[in-house]
Amino acid sequence: MSLLSVHDLFVNYRTQGGPVPAVRGVDIEIGTGEVLGLAGESGCGKSTIAGALLRLLPTGTEVTGSILLNGEDVLGMRPGRLRAVRWTETSIVFQGAMHALNPVQRVGEQIEEAILIHHQAGEREAHVRVGGLLEQVGLPPRRIKDYPHELSGGQKQRVMIAMALACNPSLIIADEPTTALDVMVQAQVLKLLKELQRDLGLAMLFITHDLSVLIEVCDRLAIMYAGRIVEEGPAQSVFYESAHPYTRALADAFPAIGEGRFRKAPSGLPGDPPYPQDLPGGCTFHPRCPLAFEACPHIDPRLFDVGPGWRAACLLVDSAKPVLEAARTPGSGP
Amino acid sequence: MPPTEQAPDREVAPPLLEVRDLKVTFAGRIGLGAGLLGRKATQSRAVDGVSLQLRRGEVLALAGESGCGKTTTARAIMGLEPPKEGQILFEGRKISKGLRAYRRKVQMVFQDPTGALNPRQTIYESVAEGLRIHRIHHGPNGETEQQLVARALSRAGMRPPERFFLNYPHELSGGQRQRVVIAGALVLDPVMLVADEPVSNLDASVRGEILRLLLQIRDDLGLAILVVTHDLGLAWTIADRVAVMYLGRIVEIGPAEDVLTRPLHPYTKALLNVVPEAGGLDRPILTGEPPDPTRIPPGCRFHPRCPEVATGAARAAGVEDRCRGEDLGLMELRPGHFAACHLAAVTVGEGQAMSTSQPKR
């Protein structure tokens, strides 16, 4: 059984202009100790998924489908149980480490707070544990007494990671954990996360717009476009042999230095991501797709098998042929 | 596409822009009481002796981590930050503050296109602003203001341009806004563009198109472009030459292929090591963060973090004392490829004889 199993997740935000579909039927499976990378551009719904997993979305947001954490339905949990699950089973590392820490409280106390709230230890024991946690994330234990402003951006992010580990969760959701950081610090934090994940056998859902970051830390990758997963599979395959043209374009936006095909040849996609309330018909990607053909505006592709554990929502995938054939037969197409 | 090495005759083509030993400092805040007691504010040496040249039609990428002084250098070149020392020469002449002709010829593209457009102005007004500031009512061939604006928008890929005249910035997407900012620069027929992180606020799939546009206008209009970026991958895709900055100085500069595939400076190597790639995390990563520019280390300013010093490679080569004690400038270690590294100077060999404090052409 997987640790996290999301099935047919739909999320509609309620706005003045009517409901906005942010997530439109997403399935996610994460096994124990597995790292899944979820990538996509702003507005594709990736952060909405993170919010949905712990029910952190604004009230009034419509969430349907099922989210099973250790076999327990998150959407049906009572508030008390939900609070217990947050942080003890699943914790989050946010993007804005600078703002997620209370500026007038010592960082040690803030980590301790998480432990004490969940009654995982007595005060003295918690104190010892905080020292250990800081060491684990590569900060000297004397930093316990520091205030957030005394730490650099990278150190604050390390504190956030220590906090996420405080209650021994089995799943960590990392939502753009390195986006605001400099390249060098980003690499340090990524390395730390990867090592912790390996040493502690953590499962991780790693969300970012930067596909190249994911290739370093993830076992599997899922690419989102317009509220759906358009490609999913082993990280290396998805990144280097992308089956979906959107994945290809996203991967090419992070060129390999030294590779001749990128030299003086920036590549990108024409147009912009669509607005969730105004999606194109057929394949939502077809207006921007360099490989679109006559069937694309008419058939909305589901995920087709590309290889073992590797699926892509594109009509150009070999296993999509039967669908195309069926559509060509008069009277059976949509 | 094969790499196109651009090496125009360096002796005959005078640089369009020449920056000589530029220094920009920021004074730290100081309390009134302390000031009265004669205490001086700490000086933050944001840019601490930068020299570089830019030729017509050339794309130079200025790379480095945040706080290395790359943006301050660009802003000083734009005249937005007063230099404390040094000279900025444009077409052989010194620029001084308020030089309107210079402002017309050198244009800037900003990191945040949303903020760079006045929300109360239509696209037309935003693009036409430069013309109005410089009181240009007609193009060189008698074009009207509308025609100039339309041409600039169209060159920036906004077609048909008339359709966008009355739009407001919030009605456009991020990529379109950046195109409008670029059009606002192009409308003045500049000869040089300074682009400060032109795509880092844009969605990944849109970035390539904006970079392609920058290359396109370089090719069509022969513009020189200075791109400030933290992303060496971006430098690889568009730059002819790359300059890497660390703590207010250029530590390596040269042809992009050379610098990015055969780097000489350990800092450049470290930066290249952290460009994400599968399995990349197994490579060594620099520890710590850059020191702040109020406390620049003596000797080579990179030595406290330098892996060559830490691993003893510098000692083995007999340069460790110099790394710790002797400040150094750029040396031409390969043709057109300069680096400020004691160790590289020894290991590359032929570099010793050509030691100078500045790149000379």
Add this chain to the structure above:
Amino acid sequence: MRPRPTSTEPVATAPDVHIEVKEPPRTPKQIARARRKAAAKRVWREYRKNTMGMAGLIILGFFVFVAIFAPLLASSCGLDPTCPSTGPQLHAPSLKYPLGTDDLGRSVLTLTIWGTRISMIVGLVSTAITILIGVTIGLIAGYYGAWRETVLMRLTDWFLVIPFLPLAIVLATLLGPSFYTVIFVIAITSWPSAARVIRAQVLSLKTRPYVERARALGASDWHLVTRHILPNVGPLIFANTVLTVAVAILYESTLSFLGLGDPLHTSWGTILENSFGAGAPFAGNWWWVVPPGLAIVLVVLSFTMIGYALDDILNPKLRAR
């Protein structure tokens, strides 16, 4: 919700593009005018939905009408105690004198109508001066910063802490009670708060990237201030102005009530002062006190309601909520 962007298909740039604009859709001036018109329409549409703002506007409209058409509504002769139209002294409201008469036999209605004029003029003129000084100081301090800011802001703080009444009394004694003294006193005590508000807004505006962009384009300080800073502080100035008028009218009444007003002009404050002088509130002559008092309350209320409504609509920070 963000409006949908106009879709484009950004094609790769052609080598050189010569766009022939055969019929320019509009001249830039027309564009600017259309833009301003659209913006004004949008504000008006929002404003109409604001009940409080509309109520304020109707009340204010009534008083403006009264102020402008005072000569048609009541003969100015009624202000003169020797005028034939004066009636019996301290007469309770009747058909002939709907609001009764004062101790000189003048119609309180006539007095209140003419008082509207003076109160409004003092309110508007002193506000105009207040805003002019406040905007200039706030703009210079905020835009130029450095020593200019330090000097101007210390000056502002200094004026801010001067207590209004003692200053007014001292000035009225020195300059003699007059219409102009009242305006001067109000302006000199009201501008500092306006200056502070404007400065804060300018400080935040001048670091906006679009101001930076215009600077990089070669714009002069004048261009930056008139094209980018002022249009963006405009709404704030407007809302601030309206609120200041309310305060100014209240101040005028206070000063007149204390006998520091212009004895030759009838304002609401002077009517109240006279009535108190004659002991009207204690003698049961309510008709002499209530009309000017009510008028002050209503006008101040209407300006305040309009001011808050405008603030709601024009202040981007409030609008975001």
